[in-house]
Every structure is written in structure tokens, then in C-alpha cells.
Amino acid sequence: MIEAYKNFWKDSFSFRGRTERKTFWPAMFVHLILLAVLLNFYHFFTTLNTLYLPLFWQALGTFCIYLFGIYIVVSFLPYLAITVRRLRDADFPWALIFLNLVFLVGPLVLLGLNLVPSSSKRVNDESTENRNTVFNKKIEERNKISFSQALAHYFQGYFSFGGRSSRRSFWFVQFCWWGIFALLKMLVFLAPHFDWLLFGQVSIGTSLMKLFLILFLLGTILPQFALMTRRLRDAGLSEIGSLILLTTSTSLLLFQKILSRTLSQAYVGHRYDLVEYLLFLFLGVVLIALIIACLSKADELRTSEKSILFNKMD
Structure with missing residues (x-):
């Protein structure tokens, strides 16, 4: 799971190749858990009813929502990349990524499509994780x-x-x-x-x-x-x-x-x-x-x- 999440970031700029279902979902699980944790911390600190250093906890809540926003922005491109590769692996057109623009329903439908197994039409010589050599040059x-x-x-x-x-x-x-x-x-x-x-x-x-x-x-x-x-x-x-x-x-x-x-x-x-x-x-x-x-x-x-x-x- 951790390795899948590391590859989620390493392949941030790779829109080619394919990502199998067994690689996609562990990475997505960690991704969603982190988002949920940050939101829960924000809710916890902002609703904490204490007379001891209240502004400190308020600042901590603001800090959590800042982290949430930063994480959303930074992880947006890696999310698009892994979703495009997963759609290609399931033999769906990559343009389905635009379902994300449909509020609430679109992302849920897209996640459902990513549950589909790998297509039998896969090209044998195309690697599952094809990293972009331009953006990932060592x-x-x-x-x-x-x-x-x-x-x-x-x-x-x-x-x-x-x-x-x-x-x-x-x-x-x-x-x-x-x-x-x-x-x-x-x-x-x-x-x-x-x-x-x-x-x-x-x-x-x-x-x-x-x-x-x-x-x-x-x-x-x-x-x-x-x-x-x-x-x-x-x-x-x-x-x-x-x-x-x-x-x-x-x-x-x-x-x-x-x-x-x-x-x-x-x-x-x-x-x-x-x-x-x-x-x-x-x-x-x-x-x-x-x-x-x-x-x-x-x-x-x-x-x-x-x-x-x-x-x-x-």
C-alpha cells in the first residue's frame, strides 16, 4: 500500500502507460484517508471547547485546513495522471477524466469505472507503470x-x-x-x-x-x-x-x-x-x-x- 502511494507521487507527470486496479486502489485509499484525517483534525480543533489557549487551537484548526487545501492542489495532477492510466488499463477513453467536472456525481461515477478489471486488449509490451522520462529524469x-x-x-x-x-x-x-x-x-x-x-x-x-x-x-x-x-x-x-x-x-x-x-x-x-x-x-x-x-x-x-x-x- 505504501509502495503504491509512493508511485502515486513518482508518476505524477506520467499520463502514458497503464495502472492496474491492484495498484490504483491502495494508492487512492491512502490518498482519501489523508484527506479525511485533515478534515477531521480541522473539525476537532475548531470545535474544541476549552478556555485554555483557545486561540492556539483555533490557529491549529486553520493550519489543518491550509494543509488540506495545499494537499488538494499539489495532489491534483498526480490524481489525474493515475486516473488516466487506470482508465486506459480498463480500456476506457481517457476523456472520461472530465467527469470530475460534474459536481459530486462525476467523481463517484469515475471511481466506479476504476473498479473495472484490466482489459484483455492490453498491449503486452506496454508496462503497467510507464514513467515519463522527461519529468522524472534523475x-x-x-x-x-x-x-x-x-x-x-x-x-x-x-x-x-x-x-x-x-x-x-x-x-x-x-x-x-x-x-x-x-x-x-x-x-x-x-x-x-x-x-x-x-x-x-x-x-x-x-x-x-x-x-x-x-x-x-x-x-x-x-x-x-x-x-x-x-x-x-x-x-x-x-x-x-x-x-x-x-x-x-x-x-x-x-x-x-x-x-x-x-x-x-x-x-x-x-x-x-x-x-x-x-x-x-x-x-x-x-x-x-x-x-x-x-x-x-x-x-x-x-x-x-x-x-x-x-x-x-x-
């Missing part, structure tokens, strides 16, 4: 990488979570990314001043700069996570170790933002100072661990015996 960096090569691999591995990225390549890209981010932030800050000088009011220049910044962030979220995953693997972390470190740091950052905004909208005095301090401390520890891992040499974090968090030395 980046393997073991030798010295130049700046131009690092940028080229960054875009070539836009959707690639497999392979390895060297420390040199990773930091080349990070310095470039943060440089562009700082430049865009500066332009967003300066744009209103130029608008006032030119037009006497905040005009389209400010909106355009904000739009460019948002597009830059949205366009680089996935390749940044892919690059970090490859870098952590190169340093010696296991898949589970990389997943824990990345999801924990990202989740804590998001929750800290949500909690800060929630507290800023209500006068609470110093009641939540300890909570904010502990959250800040925990977040700092996780981010330091992430930075140390990204600064590590190739295979430096490998251990003599394989563990959950670290890979074994060769």
Missing part, C-alpha cells in the same frame, strides 16, 4: 559542478525528486534564488514610491511587482523542494529522514505565520508568549538541522547501519 551530481551546470540541472530536475544534488550545486542555486528574491522584494518596496512620483498615487507598477514576486515564488516551490530532497539524499539522509525534515520545517513555518496572524487580530496580552517562544525555539532547531544537512558533504551523514533517518554506508 539528476546525479557526483563530480565538480559549475554555476551554469547547477542552474541547468535545477531546471532539468524541475519535477525530479530522485537522484542526488551536490553541495556546491545546491548552494549555487540557493544564492541565485535568494538574490532574485531579494531583488524582487526591493522592487516591491520601491514600486509605490515610484508610482507616487510618476502618477501621484499607487498604480499598476506596484501591482505588477507584487505579481512578479508571487509568480516567482509559486514557480519555484516545487523545484526548490526537489532540489532539497536530492541534496539531503546526497548528504546521507534516507527518504523518510528527508521527508520528516522538510515537512516539519515547512509545517512549523506555516503554523507560526498562522498563529502570529491569529494573535495579532485579538488582544491577548502576554498569555501566549511561552507558546510563541517554544514554537520559535522548535522551529529554530529544525531549521538549523536542515541547514547543517544541506551544508554536509556527500554521504557525510551516512551511518554504519541503515536506520530510519539515515542511509547506510556503501
Whole structure:
């Protein structure tokens, strides 16, 4: 079941080939369970009737619904891909995927069609899981990488979570990314001043700069996570170790933002100072661990015996 769910993500951009029923349903089961769990957590925290730190639980509920929304968006393409492959495996036209547009009834009908066994007309030489070699190209960096090569691999591995990225390549890209981010932030800050000088009011220049910044962030979220995953693997972390470190740091950052905004909208005095301090401390520890891992040499974090968090030395 776990392997099927991993393939659900690995084949996110593969609309060719076929997916058998025995592979489709375990992956879909885990997918639906995660959605249900997030919704239940949201309902639990938002209806929790307690006088002890109520805003904290409210922020936690908001955090869960944010995670739910993010997961829906991120998993949409993998869901479409696996459904198209399952329809093809059952000898149905892939265009039936548009049943998802029919509110409530369409997705249920589509799930019913995915219960149909594999077609006897299957082409023997067509693999069950035919991964797209363009989007799942492995980046393997073991030798010295130049700046131009690092940028080229960054875009070539836009959707690639497999392979390895060297420390040199990773930091080349990070310095470039943060440089562009700082430049865009500066332009967003300066744009209103130029608008006032030119037009006497905040005009389209400010909106355009904000739009460019948002597009830059949205366009680089996935390749940044892919690059970090490859870098952590190169340093010696296991898949589970990389997943824990990345999801924990990202989740804590998001929750800290949500909690800060929630507290800023209500006068609470110093009641939540300890909570904010502990959250800040925990977040700092996780981010330091992430930075140390990204600064590590190739295979430096490998251990003599394989563990959950670290890979074994060769």
C-alpha cells in the first residue's frame, strides 16, 4: 500500500502507460484517508471547547485546513495522471477524466469505472507503470559542478525528486534564488514610491511587482523542494529522514505565520508568549538541522547501519 502511494507521487507527470486496479486502489485509499484525517483534525480543533489557549487551537484548526487545501492542489495532477492510466488499463477513453467536472456525481461515477478489471486488449509490451522520462529524469551530481551546470540541472530536475544534488550545486542555486528574491522584494518596496512620483498615487507598477514576486515564488516551490530532497539524499539522509525534515520545517513555518496572524487580530496580552517562544525555539532547531544537512558533504551523514533517518554506508 505504501509502495503504491509512493508511485502515486513518482508518476505524477506520467499520463502514458497503464495502472492496474491492484495498484490504483491502495494508492487512492491512502490518498482519501489523508484527506479525511485533515478534515477531521480541522473539525476537532475548531470545535474544541476549552478556555485554555483557545486561540492556539483555533490557529491549529486553520493550519489543518491550509494543509488540506495545499494537499488538494499539489495532489491534483498526480490524481489525474493515475486516473488516466487506470482508465486506459480498463480500456476506457481517457476523456472520461472530465467527469470530475460534474459536481459530486462525476467523481463517484469515475471511481466506479476504476473498479473495472484490466482489459484483455492490453498491449503486452506496454508496462503497467510507464514513467515519463522527461519529468522524472534523475539528476546525479557526483563530480565538480559549475554555476551554469547547477542552474541547468535545477531546471532539468524541475519535477525530479530522485537522484542526488551536490553541495556546491545546491548552494549555487540557493544564492541565485535568494538574490532574485531579494531583488524582487526591493522592487516591491520601491514600486509605490515610484508610482507616487510618476502618477501621484499607487498604480499598476506596484501591482505588477507584487505579481512578479508571487509568480516567482509559486514557480519555484516545487523545484526548490526537489532540489532539497536530492541534496539531503546526497548528504546521507534516507527518504523518510528527508521527508520528516522538510515537512516539519515547512509545517512549523506555516503554523507560526498562522498563529502570529491569529494573535495579532485579538488582544491577548502576554498569555501566549511561552507558546510563541517554544514554537520559535522548535522551529529554530529544525531549521538549523536542515541547514547543517544541506551544508554536509556527500554521504557525510551516512551511518554504519541503515536506520530510519539515515542511509547506510556503501
